[in-house]
Amino acid sequence: MTHRSPIIATFSIVGSDPATGELGVAVQSKFLGVGSVVPWAKAGVGAIATQAFANPAYGPDGLKMLEEGLTVEEVFHELTTKDPQSQDRQLGIVDTNGNAESFTGNDCYEWAGGVTGKGYAAQGNILVNKETVTEMGKAFEEATGSLADRLLAGLQKAQQAGGDSRGKQSAALYVVKEKGGYGGLSDTLVDLRVDDHPDPIVELERIYQLHQLYFGETNEEDILKVEAEVMQDVTLHLYRLGYISSRNVEENELYRGLTTYLHTENFEGREQHEGWIDKKVYEYLLEHNS
Known part of the structure; x- marks a missing residue:
């Protein structure tokens, strides 16, 4: 057989x-x-x-x-x-x-x-x-x-x-x-x-x-400046997730918290210069805030 x-x-x-x-x-x-x-x-x-x-x-x-x-x-x-x-x-x-x-x-x-x-x-x-x-x-x-x-x-x-x-x-x-x-x-x-x-x-x-x-790579059109509404959202959600100590932190602490978040979530490839954020990372941060 x-x-x-x-x-x-x-x-x-x-x-x-x-x-x-x-x-x-x-x-x-x-x-x-x-x-x-x-x-x-x-x-x-x-x-x-x-x-x-x-x-x-x-x-x-x-x-x-x-x-x-x-x-x-x-x-x-x-x-x-x-x-x-x-x-x-x-x-x-x-x-x-x-x-x-x-x-x-x-x-x-x-x-x-x-x-x-x-x-x-x-x-x-x-x-x-x-x-x-x-x-x-x-x-x-x-x-x-x-x-x-x-x-x-x-x-x-x-x-x-x-x-x-x-x-x-x-x-x-x-x-x-x-x-x-x-x-x-x-x-x-x-x-x-x-x-x-x-x-x-x-x-x-x-x-x-x-x-x-x-x-994936960051498209140039997807690079957002961290200001106004984007700044408020990033601050709020980094605070909720424990990456910053309050919603009234200085910018240097905010960006340290953002860097820690990026590295924790394996977003190093989408990390931007201080003051800027990848749109897809921003959207992910808003959707996964707990």
């Missing part, structure tokens, strides 16, 4: 943005911790999703082949023809130029299939319908914003169109870019997982927005 690994019934989209150099994968599944198996990506190289009766070796092996100069078509061919169980697998590949391939083995459980377009490959198995995949690709094509924004848009639309016929459990978003990570010291731009949740895509969107708040 042939042993088969647990099936990863899922839908995923791999994407590339040649203009920014971003590469990534978004995925949802009725499977615990899907982010630990399906998404693979390497900055300056490509992104890969391996699912169904997933072969995790497709990730590192495929990326190595891309890095060595093979095309996505050649990588797809090498991985599947040398794997005796390839007809049980699904695979999505994209390179830095946006070339993409999607593979669905003949023995994958229905509905199973994939589509490709400019800069993406979308695929899924044990789905409610074909539209889960086609709408995922269409949403990616029509969405604006960063690659992560577009991948999430595809995931959300896929769920709305039908999704995994077995239900929902986990989701993940993984995006890389050369020196795009924390402090420019790594290539991991976004690496978020929801391992077990009744509505994993909604939860993934929530923590992605938190990620953007903590690690």
Whole structure:
């Protein structure tokens, strides 16, 4: 009797943005911790999703082949023809130029299939319908914003169109870019997982927005001067939270309290010169005042 690994019934989209150099994968599944198996990506190289009766070796092996100069078509061919169980697998590949391939083995459980377009490959198995995949690709094509924004848009639309016929459990978003990570010291731009949740895509969107708040850059138009109403609000809420001793403190104590608040809440990346505050930090302070 042939042993088969647990099936990863899922839908995923791999994407590339040649203009920014971003590469990534978004995925949802009725499977615990899907982010630990399906998404693979390497900055300056490509992104890969391996699912169904997933072969995790497709990730590192495929990326190595891309890095060595093979095309996505050649990588797809090498991985599947040398794997005796390839007809049980699904695979999505994209390179830095946006070339993409999607593979669905003949023995994958229905509905199973994939589509490709400019800069993406979308695929899924044990789905409610074909539209889960086609709408995922269409949403990616029509969405604006960063690659992560577009991948999430595809995931959300896929769920709305039908999704995994077995239900929902986990989701993940993984995006890389050369020196795009924390402090420019790594290539991991976004690496978020929801391992077990009744509505994993909604939860993934929530923590992605938190990620953007903590690690996103301050736009010039979002820098506010701490004066008038802004000054009153900042003073009130820093006092309520215990960062300043009263609502009538001198400005130097106010700004010391604000600095302590920023560092306590991990907002160092949005810290401004004294007398100014990031609008998103200001809004967060108003909304989370207890």
